[in-house]
Amino acid sequence: MKREEGTQRYDAAIDAVRRETEAGLGDAELRAVRDSVVRRMRGRRVSRGWRWPWLVPLLTAAAAAVVMLLLWPRVLERAPEPAPVRLVVRSGEVKIAGAGESAAAREGARVELPAGARAHLDAGEVAFMVTRHSRETEPFRVQVGRDEVLVYEAQFAVFAEEARVERVTVTVGVVELKLEGESSSRTLRAGEAFERPAESVAVERSPDPARPPRRQQPSANPRAVPAGASWDAAMTSLRAERCDALRAQVADLVKSSKFAEDKAQALLLDAECAVRKSDKQGAVELYEKVAREYPWTASAETAVFEMATLQGDITSAEAYLQRYPQGRFADAATFRRCELLLRSSAGAEARACLEGYRRDFPSGMKIEAVADYLRRLSEATR
Amino acid sequence: MDPGVARSVGAGDPSEEAASDWALVSRSVEGDERAFTELYERHAPALSRRLLRMLGRPDEVSDVMQVTFLELHRALERYEADRPFGAWLHGFAYFVAARHLKAKRRRWWLRSGSDLELDGARAPTSSPEDQAGQRAAVRAVYAILDTLPAKKRLAFTMHVFEGMTLTEIGELTGDSPQTVRARVESAREKIQKRMGSGAKS
Numbered sequence: 001m002k003r004e005e006g007t008q009r010y011d012a013a014i015d016a017v018r019r020e021t022e023a024g025l026g027d028a029e030l031r032a033v034r035d036s037v038v039r040r041m042r043g044r045r046v047s048r049g050w051r052w053p054w055l056v057p058l059l060t061a062a063a064a065a066v067v068m069l070l071l072w073p074r075v076l077e078r079a080p081e082p083a084p085v086r087l088v089v090r091s092g093e094v095k096i097a098g099a100g101e102s103a104a105a106r107e108g109a110r111v112e113l114p115a116g117a118r119a120h121l122d123a124g125e126v127a128f129m130v131t132r133h134s135r136e137t138e139p140f141r142v143q144v145g146r147d148e149v150l151v152y153e154a155q156f157a158v159f160a161e162e163a164r165v166e167r168v169t170v171t172v173g174v175v176e177l178k179l180e181g182e183s184s185s186r187t188l189r190a191g192e193a194f195e196r197p198a199e200s201v202a203v204e205r206s207p208d209p210a211r212p213p214r215r216q217q218p219s220a221n222p223r224a225v226p227a228g229a230s231w232d233a234a235m236t237s238l239r240a241e242r243c244d245a246l247r248a249q250v251a252d253l254v255k256s257s258k259f260a261e262d263k264a265q266a267l268l269l270d271a272e273c274a275v276r277k278s279d280k281q282g283a284v285e286l287y288e289k290v291a292r293e294y295p296w297t298a299s300a301e302t303a304v305f306e307m308a309t310l311q312g313d314i315t316s317a318e319a320y321l322q323r324y325p326q327g328r329f330a331d332a333a334t335f336r337r338c339e340l341l342l343r344s345s346a347g348a349e350a351r352a353c354l355e356g357y358r359r360d361f362p363s364g365m366k367i368e369a370v371a372d373y374l375r376r377l378s379e380a381t382r
Numbered sequence: 383m384d385p386g387v388a389r390s391v392g393a394g395d396p397s398e399e400a401a402s403d404w405a406l407v408s409r410s411v412e413g414d415e416r417a418f419t420e421l422y423e424r425h426a427p428a429l430s431r432r433l434l435r436m437l438g439r440p441d442e443v444s445d446v447m448q449v450t451f452l453e454l455h456r457a458l459e460r461y462e463a464d465r466p467f468g469a470w471l472h473g474f475a476y477f478v479a480a481r482h483l484k485a486k487r488r489r490w491w492l493r494s495g496s497d498l499e500l501d502g503a504r505a506p507t508s509s510p511e512d513q514a515g516q517r518a519a520v521r522a523v524y525a526i527l528d529t530l531p532a533k534k535r536l537a538f539t540m541h542v543f544e545g546m547t548l549t550e551i552g553e554l555t556g557d558s559p560q561t562v563r564a565r566v567e568s569a570r571e572k573i574q575k576r577m578g579s580g581a582k583s
């Protein structure tokens with residue numbers, strides 16, 4: 001019944017529509033449309049189709065070339081960069097394999113490696129500086145027999161004997177160490193070192209346990225040094241500020257030490273003695289020597305920072321920050337630079353420096369002082 | 383040939399009409415405004431009738447006709463004499479109307495029942511009561527049509543209001559007769575269902 005009623009209503013409505021719409025638009029409306037169309041079509045040309053079909057591929061190619069030119073820098077920028085690896089062979093010989101070629105670098109060689117290269121070291125000491133450019137980069141690998149060191153970005157040195165890793169020191173960054181016979185790998189961070197004892201394997205802290213934690217001002221206390229009678233004698237001389245005697249002992253230590261880190265450490269003792277004797281020039285020369293001769297060691301970073309502290313100028317602080325932007329003393333060096341800028345009345349630069357500190361070291365040791373400086377700068381500019 | 387176009391060209395010889403259309407198109411292409419106006423005069427009444435049935439509102443018909451003739455003017459160079467000009471024009475109008483309806487559906491919040499403005503005065507009706515009832519029925523149909531997708535709506539209006547065959551509609555829209563049938567039936571079913579539920583209340 002309801003369906004019938006609906007059908008009837010439907011039929012009636014369709015008839016109604018037919019009748020209502022039969023006439024279309026009225027004459028007046030049609031004229032209005034015509035006038036509007038004619039008015040709007042004046043000045044508009046009839047499309048005559050494409051007269052130069054050969055222009056299509058030409059324009060497409062030109063557009064593609066323009067797009068490529070515009071995007072090319074980004075393409076280059078985004079392309080996976082090789083992980084540039086620089087290495088210095090301190091002793092022994094390192095074999096380099098990669099890109100279908102292999103080569104050997106001997107003592108004293110400074111080598112730059114292409115992406116995908118691997119270093120093989122059986123015996124000797126090699127310092128590496130690995131720069132990571134993108135997250136897609138594979139880790140750089142140092143193969144020592146069946147031991148392996150993997151690194152994305154770091155400065156570190158590997159000492160190997162009889163195709164075994166004997167010692168790894170990390171100056172900057174993080175290094176993963178896989179040792180034969182161990183199920184899990186070890187992670188060494190900046191300031192840490194691994195040394196394989198004669199009978200067992202252990203990870204120890206930096207050879208300088210007295211060194212303050214990352215991003216803290218180094219202590220003025222005498223540094224702890226590797227164990228041994230010679231080292232004890234040198235420390236005794238330092239405490240007594242017998243710098244001449246110490247210098248001879250340090251020379252012996254440098255000569256007898258197997259590791260670059262130890263040699264640099266010994267020279268730091270000498271430099272510290274000079275500081276205690278207020279021999280600023282002598283200390284700076286020794287620090288420069290450490291930084292120059294043992295650039296891959298953790299002590300070199302310490303030397304550069306101590307030198308900046310001694311010289312107390314902006315250039316030295318910036319020199320440290322440029323060399324070790326993520327270094328252990330970057331916090332203190334940045335703050336020092338900011339303070340020096342404030343003193344030199346470089347207001348805008350000082351403010352930028354302080355804001356940079358606040359951004360980069362939100363929990364830095366000087367964060368409160370920085371906030372105070374910024375507040376005072378704001379008050380001064382009002 | 384579809385009925386709308388047949389009506390538009392009158393009772394003359396179709397081949398003569400076609401030749402005449404072709405001549406007008408050629409002159410329009412050369413920039414003869416009068417020739418294009420004559421084309422308009424010749425085909426606009428039938429087109430307006432079809433569009434009014436498709437759209438239901440004179441103001442929308444005016445808009446769609448304007449766009450249709452403007453686009454047609456720009457495309458005249460592509461007109462080929464092997465197809466009747468009327469059919470070509472109505473094909474154009476179909477796509478412009480479909481575009482218009484799609485845009486309108488996207489702006490659904492602008493729709494209202496009071497949009498229906500069919501001029502019942504031109505249609506023969508017996509009494510004011512009948513006129514009022516007829517307008518109410520028309521409003522009800524277009525209110526339901528407004529809820530349908532453009533292709534279904536146009537297929538239904540061309541088939542049911544215009545009396546075009548499924549094949550003719552398919553030629554115009556580029557669809558198969560089966561597809562057109564499915565659209566028409568779907569629209570019909572929905573309208574009947576809605577009208578049945580309206581009767582209930």
